[in-house]
Amino acid sequence: MPRPTPPDERVLARRRQVGEQIRRVREHHNLTQHDVCGRSGIDVATYSRIEQGHSSPLIDTLIRIADAIGVELVELVR
Numbered sequence: 001m002p003r004p005t006p007p008d009e010r011v012l013a014r015r016r017q018v019g020e021q022i023r024r025v026r027e028h029h030n031l032t033q034h035d036v037c038g039r040s041g042i043d044v045a046t047y048s049r050i051e052q053g054h055s056s057p058l059i060d061t062l063i064r065i066a067d068a069i070g071v072e073l074v075e076l077v078r
Helices: 009-028 033-040 044-051 059-069
Strands: none
Touching (some): 009 044, 009 059, 033 059, 044 059
């Protein structure tokens, strides 16, 4: 099975933007990463990589994060 090609710079930049937006929304709601992780069941290392733009979360993970923060999914990907 061939290895997937690495994402290009445009995709990496968007991934960082989404991570930054998630962080902004979390901080706006006065939550820590640990708060969100406790509410969502996502481990802190994984969540941290998402906020830093080092990981591409599945839609299910984004839904869990949005629910944990108490916002609509669209708030995380604006």
